[in-house]
Amino acid sequence: MSFPPYRLLDRDHIAKTQAKFERLERLYHVGQQKAWDGKQVLADLLKKHGGIRIPDAKRIAIGEVFSVILWGELAAWSIACDLALMLEEPGAKMAATSQAHDEARHFYVMRDYLLELGGKIPPLDGYTATVLNDLLDTRRLSDKLLGMQLIVETTALTLFRAVAQARVEPVLSDLMPYYERDEARHVGLGVLYLPTVLKGADRLETARLRLFQLKLITMIGWGTHLKQRYFKDLGIDHAEAMRYGNRMVQEAFEGMRSSEGGQPRAVLASSAMMQRINEKAMEVFFPSQEAPQPAWQRAVVGFCGQLARVGDVALRMAA
Amino acid sequence: MRRQIVGSVVAASLFSVRMMLLAAAVVIERLGGQPAQKERAK
Numbered sequence: 001m002s003f004p005p006y007r008l009l010d011r012d013h014i015a016k017t018q019a020k021f022e023r024l025e026r027l028y029h030v031g032q033q034k035a036w037d038g039k040q041v042l043a044d045l046l047k048k049h050g051g052i053r054i055p056d057a058k059r060i061a062i063g064e065v066f067s068v069i070l071w072g073e074l075a076a077w078s079i080a081c082d083l084a085l086m087l088e089e090p091g092a093k094m095a096a097t098s099q100a101h102d103e104a105r106h107f108y109v110m111r112d113y114l115l116e117l118g119g120k121i122p123p124l125d126g127y128t129a130t131v132l133n134d135l136l137d138t139r140r141l142s143d144k145l146l147g148m149q150l151i152v153e154t155t156a157l158t159l160f161r162a163v164a165q166a167r168v169e170p171v172l173s174d175l176m177p178y179y180e181r182d183e184a185r186h187v188g189l190g191v192l193y194l195p196t197v198l199k200g201a202d203r204l205e206t207a208r209l210r211l212f213q214l215k216l217i218t219m220i221g222w223g224t225h226l227k228q229r230y231f232k233d234l235g236i237d238h239a240e241a242m243r244y245g246n247r248m249v250q251e252a253f254e255g256m257r258s259s260e261g262g263q264p265r266a267v268l269a270s271s272a273m274m275q276r277i278n279e280k281a282m283e284v285f286f287p288s289q290e291a292p293q294p295a296w297q298r299a300v301v302g303f304c305g306q307l308a309r310v311g312d313v314a315l316r317m318a319a
Numbered sequence: 320m321r322r323q324i325v326g327s328v329v330a331a332s333l334f335s336v337r338m339m340l341l342a343a344a345v346v347i348e349r350l351g352g353q354p355a356q357k358e359r360a361k
Contacts, residue, residue, distance in 0.1 A: 130322065130326040130329075130330075133322060134323070134326065137323075214330075214334065215326070215327065215330040218330045218333055218334045218337070219326075219330055221337070222333050277341070280341060280344075280345070281337065281341055284340070284341060284344040285337070285340075285341075296344075296347050297344070300340055300343075300344060303340075304337075304340070307333065307336060311329050311332075311333055314325060314329055315322075315325065315326060315329055317325075318321055318322045318324075318325030318326070319322050
């Protein structure tokens with residue numbers, strides 16, 4: 001690609017693309033209007049709630065779950081910078097640049113919160129490390145957009161909502177809506193731009209992308225098994241959270257369909273069969289903690305927990 | 320590269336295990352077990 005791209009100044013080109021990418025450009029402007037002062041917000045919340053006062057079990061559980069978020073935010077920051085470099089349309093480039101600004105704030109606020117929380121913050125589990133490294137390493141725009149904007153961001157959004165609702169710890173729970181609001185815009189970048197990127201995907205590329213998503217979703221699912229007891233300690237009903245996450249993915253998909261008018265076949269969530277399998281899997285593997293479970297289901301969930309630990313060890317050894 | 324290969328192998332294995340467990344769960348339910356979700360819905 002030669003530089004500078006003079007077509008960006010061409011009136012016909014601008015007229016042709018502006019309507020199409022206007023909503024992407026708006027993400028940048030909304031991001032600018034809604035940018036919040038992380039230092040100030042955290043300081044105010046700590047003052048309002050008199051610091052962080054929680055039992056040790058909850059402190060450990062927050063460390064376990066939010067080390068994933070901390071390093072996830074750092075990866076998202078780098079990936080947003082990659083996207084800002086790779087995307088050519090100014091509207092999309094602006095949205096990615098705005099996201100990089102948000103992710104930098106998310107990272108430093110979470111780092112400062114965890115330092116304030118105290119205790120030992122554990123290293124990243126093998127599953128999340130694999131997902132984030134795959135997304136950081138890939139040079140493919142479609143992989144970064146699909147993996148980060150659609151899968152990882154919706155997973156993060158789900159967790160933020162669950163933590164806020166469960167009133168896990170007052171400072172953290174009050175912080176989550178700030179994160180949630182920003183992340184919704186980041187999903188928007190994927191929803192609005194992915195159909196353009198995926199339009200030219202042939203059968204082979206479609207199959208490759210579906211396998212790639214399957215790998216990410218599998219990793220995230222087993223990573224959730226690994227953290228199950230910490231979710232329980234935090235009072236988060238992961239069954240409810242999973243259902244919410246699933247709705248989010250469906251909404252993102254619906255948004256994509258309406259933005260382009262066609263069906264992006266490369267997006268795994270688009271398949272009705274996958275949707276049915278997914279719903280069944282959530283019912284079996286992530287049952288509500290409050291509802292009584294039959295013995296066979298308790299055995300299955302327990303077995304998955306053990307297997308999740310074996311997989312984690314294997315992935316950590318390979319890292 | 321090693322991480323990517325191991326990652327893919329682990330993902331494929333765990334995905335297969337999950338699908339087998341899921342299939343087994345469906346069979347158990349059909350044979351008379353009541354899944355917790357349906358119980359709660361009642």
